Amino acid sequence: MNRGYINRIKDKAFGLVGLIATLFGLLILTFLIGQVFYEGYNRIDLDFIKSLPSRKPEKAGIYTALAGTVWILFLTTIFSLPLGISTGIYLEEYTKKSRFTDLLEINVSNLAGVPSIIYGLLGLEVFGRMLNLGNSLLAGALTLSLLVLPIIIVTTREAIRAVPNSLRMASYGLGASKWQTIWEQILPASMGGILTGVILAISRAVGETAPLLVVGALAYVPFAPSSPLDEFTVLPIQIFNWISRPQHGFSVNAAAAILLLLTITFIMNGVAVYLRNRWQKKHNW
Amino acid sequence: MKSTDYKIKSENVDVYYGDKKALTDINLNIRPNTVTALIGPSGCGKSTFLRVLNRMNDYIDSFSMTGKISIDGEDIYQSKIRVEDLRANVGMVFQKPNPFPKSIFDNVAYGLKIQGMKDKEFIKKRVESALKQAALWSEVKDDLKNPALSLSGGQQQRLCIARALAVNPKVLLMDEPTSALDPISTAKIEELIFNLKEKYTIVIVTHNMQQASRISDYTAFFYMGKLIEFDKTAEIFTHPREEKTQNYITGRFG
Amino acid sequence: MTQKNKEVCIELVLKLSGTITVLTTFGIIWVLFSESFSFFKEVSIVEFLTDNQWTPLFANKRFGIMPLISGTLLTTAIALTVALPLGLSIAIYLSEYAPKRLRLIVKPLLEMLASIPTVVYGFFALMIVTPFLKTILPNISGFNALSAGIVMGIMIIPFISSMSEDALRSVPKSIREASYGIGATRLQTSFRVMVPAASSGIIVSVILAFSRAIGETMIVAIAAGQQPRLTLNPLVPIETITAYIVQVSLGDVPHGSLEYKTIFAAGMTLFVFTFILNNIAFWVRKKFREEYE
Incomplete structure (x- = not known):
């Protein structure tokens, strides 16, 4: 056997290893979701969705958690979307390269790497205690907004950077001001990418548990919140709570709630991926 | 001719990018309703000079300039000048066609829209006349709602010219406008430039010597950041005074 | 409002939202430091870093991280x-x-x-x-x-x-x-x-x-x-x-x-x-x- 032959065998072998590794991740995912599906599917019905929490697993439902999740989704979007997009625009279009922008850049990259539970500690002190919002929806949503801000900023910047400079020059060349150029040309051209980032960020917020636990979101909230200052729970916290209980009935509930939570996140991610692809195809500069 | 009769005057213009000197002591006066070609090898500073005329270099962080550029007798680098107004007066067409990803109509109407023009009838008329001036009207008049990016390369470039004309500039700067186009589209645009000088003062950067000799009244030869020679085009191409010009136009370097 | 003023205002608004990210970082550091500081007034850093037990919630409290x-x-x-x-x-x-x-x-x-x-x-x-x-x-x-x-x-x-x-x-x-x-x-x-x-x-x-x-x-x-x-x-x-x-x-x-x-x-x-x-x-x-x- 010559070396060339051995090398070819090795080459083929690694190709197989790579394929197996790739499939392994996906198969594990399928298996785990399959298990959850098997466990929780039968539990999902209208009663489960409409019922308030209860000490008896078969009577307990996710109504308050679902309402809390919707509230959180709504409020977090309101806070983080304008802030994140504005910051992205500022960093990409207004700042000249300087020490200050270097600092801002390191800062955003660092914030993206701060563990979510640390944001919880920040929210607990600043929103919960100093602004006296306690464990309200508002405190939770503000905390999550800061958490997802870096995601929106980074994707906004990437999307803006993808807009060819010739478009900018064409607009300036016609006498458009900076903001007119941004508003009329750059934002429409990068909207697909920005929206993708926003959806991914919000989907992250919907799945977060730890920071809300620290801020003090409660596992047992008997009524759906009716204002941003009310106490609340969300799906992930409800799931966490059910997992921690010994009775088998609650882990079935947890599985059912997980199925709903996964459906929400997968739909949001699916939309984001779809938007990204469509946007990439449409703007093939 | 009195000095105030010049449309564009450039006096002792030096340009730096950081520490690098890009233009040295440029003195160049351009008469109204003429076509002036800027020629020279790559990196000679001709595009830099073109972009100095409507302050497009302002977007380069390391850019700095000394000397004076005036258009219609007014220093365009003084602080009371709004750069947006300047650019509406001094339109620009770029090397590669760069239509906005919008409809044909919206492309041409864009300049009016950002000036705050609301009168729809007026805009419509202006768009039509700009497209006619750019010799594009007959080809697109039924498809004004179509995306500009669906046009061919040559049509896109004429659209960009129409877009620049719609805001009624006095000067039109063109940065190698045909370098990305095929010969037929190029011929159309050259014809267009010839007709446009009735109303506009045109400054065009070109790599193509034949093009310069075909369409321009005056030609300026740049070499290594300096203006070597500036004269009537016929003079430059038949009796160049400088050896460098002679060498360049006969294709010995460049 | 003139176009020029509008531009300046917009830039200011954008800059303000940019500073929120900086404030967030300061907030995190400040919150962690100030509360930790008062923690270390009661527990020595040496104990925190060297003790091999972590039992703050028990009667016999030990604070080794x-x-x-x-x-x-x-x-x-x-x-x-x-x-x-x-x-x-x-x-x-x-x-x-x-x-x-x-x-x-x-x-x-x-x-x-x-x-x-x-x-x-x-x-x-x-x-x-x-x-x-x-x-x-x-x-x-x-x-x-x-x-x-x-x-x-x-x-x-x-x-x-x-x-x-x-x-x-x-x-x-x-x-x-x-x-x-x-x-x-x-x-x-x-x-x-x-x-x-x-x-x-x-x-x-x-x-x-x-x-x-x-x-x-x-x-x-x-x-x-x-x-x-x-x-x-x-x-x-x-x-x-x-x-x-x-x-x-x-x-x-x-x-x-x-x-x-x-x-x-x-x-x-x-x-x-x-x-x-x-x-x-x-x-x-x-x-x-x-x-x-």
């Missing part, structure tokens, strides 16, 4: 043991071997792995993986570092694979072709040319995955237990820094008490770890960008 750090590093090490070989193999396979169509399908699916909420992974670890491990290792506890670590590893596979693949694909094509041109196989090209050329990007992905695993909360809070102990045994319950913070948050600890302050001291320890890792990653990435520009 080591058991929490060891728990954190143990689960992280297990996670990286799972995620590194898999993630890198996937990255190399997708960028050097896989047909384009497969890559286009697989990549978003892997990204889906990363989008699953961590509480769901916690459920996987506790309800599915631990019972499965029990069939192989009968003396494993119901809460243990192994199961949490493995699931965490699965969770961070896409971080490593996706970022490493991007790094590999950003290597200029000509380099790969040069290697093929002298008769190298794909495997030789991958490991002798591509991986070294993309090494800084790959290192960044590993560091960020490391940092992510250290800060991961829900999986360990659900499946690894709440018993801080200084051990390398993956089969017994342990507690991580993050899980401790959750544990205290769930209880009813009054503000201002020493127990309340412990979560900030623990949080600060966690923050210092991830801050160092993130900055190394940022620095490596910056160097990497300069190489190719």
